[in-house]
Amino acid sequence: MTTPMTTEVGLRIAQPTVVKIDGFRGRLITGGDTDYDIARAVWNGAIDRRPRLIARCSGTADVVAAVRFARDQDLEIAIRGGGHNVAGTAVCNDGIVIDLSAMRGVRVDPVHRRAWVQGGALWGDVDHETQAHGLATTGGIVSHTGVAGLTLGGGVGWLMRKHGLTVDNLLAVEIVTADGELLRASEDQHPDLFWALRGGGGNFGVVTSFEFRLHPVGPTVLAGPILWDASDAAEVLRFYRDFVRDAPEEIGTVVRFGTAPPLPVIPEHLHWRPVVMVGTCYAGPIEDGERALRPLRASRPPLLDLVGPRPYVDFQSALDSTVLHGWNYYWKSTHLPQLSDELIDVLVDHAFSCSSPRSYVAMFHLKGAVSLVAEGETAFGNRQASHAITLDGVWRPGENFGDRDTAWTRQFFTALGCFREGVYVNFLGGDEDPDRVREAYGDAVYQRLVDVKTTYDPANVFHYNQNIRPR
Numbered sequence: 206m207t208t209p210m211t212t213e214v215g216l217r218i219a220q221p222t223v224v225k226i227d228g229f230r231g232r233l234i235t236g237g238d239t240d241y242d243i244a245r246a247v248w249n250g251a252i253d254r255r256p257r258l259i260a261r262c263s264g265t266a267d268v269v270a271a272v273r274f275a276r277d278q279d280l281e282i283a284i285r286g287g288g289h290n291v292a293g294t295a296v297c298n299d300g301i302v303i304d305l306s307a308m309r310g311v312r313v314d315p316v317h318r319r320a321w322v323q324g325g326a327l328w329g330d331v332d333h334e335t336q337a338h339g340l341a342t343t344g345g346i347v348s349h350t351g352v353a354g355l356t357l358g359g360g361v362g363w364l365m366r367k368h369g370l371t372v373d374n375l376l377a378v379e380i381v382t383a384d385g386e387l388l389r390a391s392e393d394q395h396p397d398l399f400w401a402l403r404g405g406g407g408n409f410g411v412v413t414s415f416e417f418r419l420h421p422v423g424p425t426v427l428a429g430p431i432l433w434d435a436s437d438a439a440e441v442l443r444f445y446r447d448f449v450r451d452a453p454e455e456i457g458t459v460v461r462f463g464t465a466p467p468l469p470v471i472p473e474h475l476h477w478r479p480v481v482m483v484g485t486c487y488a489g490p491i492e493d494g495e496r497a498l499r500p501l502r503a504s505r506p507p508l509l510d511l512v513g514p515r516p517y518v519d520f521q522s523a524l525d526s527t528v529l530h531g532w533n534y535y536w537k538s539t540h541l542p543q544l545s546d547e548l549i550d551v552l553v554d555h556a557f558s559c560s561s562p563r564s565y566v567a568m569f570h571l572k573g574a575v576s577l578v579a580e581g582e583t584a585f586g587n588r589q590a591s592h593a594i595t596l597d598g599v600w601r602p603g604e605n606f607g608d609r610d611t612a613w614t615r616q617f618f619t620a621l622g623c624f625r626e627g628v629y630v631n632f633l634g635g636d637e638d639p640d641r642v643r644e645a646y647g648d649a650v651y652q653r654l655v656d657v658k659t660t661y662d663p664a665n666v667f668h669y670n671q672n673i674r675p676r
């Protein structure tokens with residue numbers, strides 16, 4: 206913290222500014238730079254914040270320098286991994302963004318099935334490198350999502366029921382703490398910190414590198430969506446609920462309610478038609494998957510069945526164009542302990558009443574390996590929930606669906622009142638009651654997170670996140 210800094214940070218960001226951070230080799234971007242607006246933009250186009258300085262780090266040493274500089278200058282800090290969080294916490298007003306977007310390296314050891322991933326990598330980077338060896342770890346279902354934010358919150362994806370959450374595959378991290386110290390955290394080193402980093406989000410420092418366990422996956426997997434008309438949704442969901450209850454853990458499913466997106470694989474006559482779409486991915490041999498998925502596919506005649514063998518890496522990016530950068534998003538989310546008949550009726554009643562053709566609902570099936578890890582073993586809460594659901598209002602710049610679909614998500618969320626319990630911290634929006642962070646963990650885990658926060662960040666330097674306040 207006492208490292209001398211030579212700096213002049215301009216107070217008026219509209220003016221070209223001269224900024225220097227000692228020991229920093231990356232790029233410093235201010236309001237005077239022509240690409241400032243691009244650099245401050247995040248995935249959610251509804252977020253419009255103007256940091257005083259964006260420190261685009263070229264490596265770990267830059268992160269150390271940036272954290273020390275920010276502390277020295279008493280600047281608010283936002284950390285940017287993939288910039289994907291719907292709440293927009295990767296960018297702040299007036300402070301400094303410690304931007305890892307230029308740190309996207311991935312190294313794979315195929316013999317020991319390990320991957321080392323830099324803190325600004327996206328899931329597409331990880332899948333690309335690991336699949337070259339027929340390996341993978343649980344990651345997000347959209348390839349332009351950041352590894353860092355997703356991992357630190359828990360990490361749900363197609364492979365989780367077989368291989369656990371992303372955090373269940375995390376072996377170690379390199380992290381720059383609030384006083385600019387570089388630590389390695391693992392089961393053996395700073396185990397309390399390592400525990401907290403597996404679910405507690407970006408509260409404890411800037412993670413510059415992750416080490417993951419990998420598993421043989423594909424490279425060709427049996428995967429794809431099955432689409433039924435919205436009018437069949439209640440029947441489809443009841444069958445689906447009973448099917449997944451006893452399904453092998455290799456079967457990963459995500460149910461999507463909304464219109465059929467205009468993807469090239471979907472025939473044009475179905476584009477924008479309201480549908481319930483069950484996305485599937487089988488993390489095992491194709492023939493076993495064919496057998497295991499047959500009952501679901503045969504449950505009632507679909508509009509379209511796209512389940513088939515395909516490269517895992519392609520499947521991981523199949524939804525990318527349905528949630529583009531720069532569109533506006535408003536989310537509400539919760540865990541659902543179980544899918545009762547009454548809840549299914551509420552889902553079907555509300556899911557299709559949004560205004561924007563791009564708004565949708567996504568429901569991830571959990572259980573399997575997620576629920577086999579004891580509650581409290583990592584900081585990811587609510588491991589026994591059956592599903593995590595997000596209600597996602599989506600509208601493009603210039604479209605006037607914003608107010609209506611924000612109201613839709615809120616009303617829908619209210620209607621889920623007596624069916625919901627817990628939430629996935631990474632699906633929380635920017636206008637949530639701070640108590641919802643506690644809801645993501647449950648009281649015991651939350652108190653332990655507070656203890657770790659108090660040890661490693663007593664001044665709450667890293668508070669631009671779903672915040673865990675120190676004592």
Ligand SMILES: Cc1cc2nc3c(=O)[nH]c(=O)nc-3n(C[C@H](O)[C@H](O)[C@H](O)COP(=O)(O)OP(=O)(O)OC[C@H]3O[C@@H](n4cnc5c(N)ncnc54)[C@H](O)[C@@H]3O)c2cc1C
Pocket residue numbers: 248283284285286287288289290291293294295305324325344345346347350351352353354355356357358359360361362406407408410411412413528631632669670671
């Ligand atoms: C379209 C879409 C699809 C998604 N799909 C999934 C999914 O399949 N599974 C899933 O689990 N989640 C999913 N998510 C949620 C996702 O996990 C979060 O949005 C997550 O925050 C994204 O990580 P990021 O690095 O892009 O976040 P950013 O927006 O860059 O950062 C968000 C927060 O994460 C923390 N953070 C980021 N980088 C670091 C770092 N290097 N060190 C310390 N803290 C850091 C900071 O607190 C920061 O405020 C999805 C989100 C979107 C928008």
